[in-house]
Structure formats: structure tokens, C-alpha cells
Amino acid sequence: MKPTIVNAVLAVLILTLGCSKPVEDPGPVKKPTAYTKLFLKFTHNVNGVDLNATDTIIYENLSGNIYSIKNLKYLISDVRLNNFNYDNYQIGEWHLVDVKDESSLVFEVKDSIIFGDYASVSLFVGFLEEQNKTGEYPELDNLGWSWKPQRGGGYYTLQADGRFFSSNVDVIPDPFDIGLGGNKLVVTQSDSSYVANEIVASLKSSGFTVPRGTPVVTIEIQMNVNKLFESTGGAPNFNLDTWPTGLEDNSAGSSALSGNITAAFKLGEVTYGLPK
DSSP states (O other), X not given: OOHHHXXXXXXXXXXXXXXXXXXOOOOSOOOOOXXXXXXXXXXXXXXXXXXXXXXXXXXEOTTSOEXXXXXXXXXXXXXEEEETTSOEEEEEEEEEEETTOGGGGEEEOSSOEESEEEEEEEEEESOOGGGOOTTSOHHHHHTTOBOOGGGTOOBEEEEEEEEEESSTTOOSOEEEEEEEESSEEESOTTTOOEEEOOEEEEETTOOEEEOTTOOEEEEEEEEEGGGGGSOSTTOOOOOTTTOSSOGGGOHHHHHHHHHHHTTSEEEEEEESSSOO
16 A cells, blocks of 8 residues: 555544544443332231221220220331341331321332342331430421320320220220320339330231342231230230220330230231232
């Protein structure tokens, strides 16, 4: 090739390269996601019958109280999905359930979960002790969910009210209004000692699977309201005649209700799609 031709080719190459756009750094390569959107759906029943929260006195507990549920609210936090390697997938959010508020019965979790087999589900009813501090959650403060500062502060765990007959021969119902909460529970009145109000509900037989490629999974968490009145471990059942209200100052009543809550929840249906 003659020098003049070589020079012409080089000139074209230089001109072409000089006019091309600089290559931009694309940054880290995005890996394909294999995560699943999670919803928690809360349902309520009384020994298998859907809860009728209209203050109709139709339910009976083991203490012989015939009662209604007019209002029922409770707070859950730190739901944990445990796999077979004993690793906890912790949902670091709280959620307030109100049986009268349809929108509160479905909890859309912000973070996604990975596919695979899960051995069990557990949750805290209320907050962990270090999280249970008045003023930490302005939204709950505005809803009146704060516990009285003179009682140690913190937030309610559960509130329920309605009416009840002491027995089937009663003719005039009595009101009840039970509220459990605060950072600590009274152990004894005499020495004012306390224990942390931490209620862990580990759902029995709560294993489930999220197949690979599942875009959405909905986990149903069922609450049997009658279990709130049924003791575990040989303690007396929760009797509305004895503890219709004032659990803030009643160590026996608050401890009984706290112990019962752990058995009130169980895993319901696991469905692969949006909650219905």
C-alpha cells in the first residue's frame, strides 16, 4: 500500500475515533431478582366460627361467661419466618390490627422474602422491651395507643371490649373493657416488681414453602378470640366476672391474659397471590 493511501486510512480512523462518544461506566451489573412480595392477612374466629364484632352476645368461654366482642385491636411486631437452618427472616415493622377496620386486616410487608422452605412463623404481640418506649411511634400516640406514663410508659398490646353475662341465668349484661400493655407487667402489688411485657406467639405447625419464581405470597394468621380466656399451663382461666376491667392495676389479671395470648394465634392458609 502506497504511503499516501496509508495516511488517508489513518486519518479516517482518527477522525472516526475522535467523533465517537466516550463509553459510559454502566455500574454494577443488576442480578435477576428471585424474591417474593409478602402479605399477612389477619382473620378472627371463635372456636372456628367467624367473629361477629357487632356486640351480639353469642359466645361462651370456659369460665361460663357468655359474651360479645364490640371492639378488638392488637399490635404485632417483628414477625419472623424461620427456615430449617435456624435463620430468622425478621420483618422489622409493626402493624396495628383492628377487627372493625377492613384495611388493617391485610399487612403489606415492605421487604420481600426469598423463595424456599420455611419451618415456622412467630411474632411478637406488642413490642420488644427495648422498642416499647412512649414517644417512639407518634402515629400510635395519636391513636391513643400509648400506655400511661405513671404505669411505666410504652404502648398497648391489646384492647377488647363488649358485654357479658356471668352465666346463662343472667338477665342484665355487664360491660367489660380489658386492655393489656405497657413496657412492664406488675408481678405483685406488695413490692411493685415488674417483668417485661414481651409476648411471643410461636405458631404451631406453621411450616410453608415459597416456590421459586412466586411473585406474591399471602400468609393468613388466624386468631381464635376464645383462646384469650383459656389459660395454659394450669393457671385459672380468664374470668370476666373477676377481671372485667382495670388490668393496669391487677397483676393476676394482666398476667393471665398475657399468658393466654400466646396460644390464640395459628397459621391459616398460605396462598400464592394477592390477598382476597
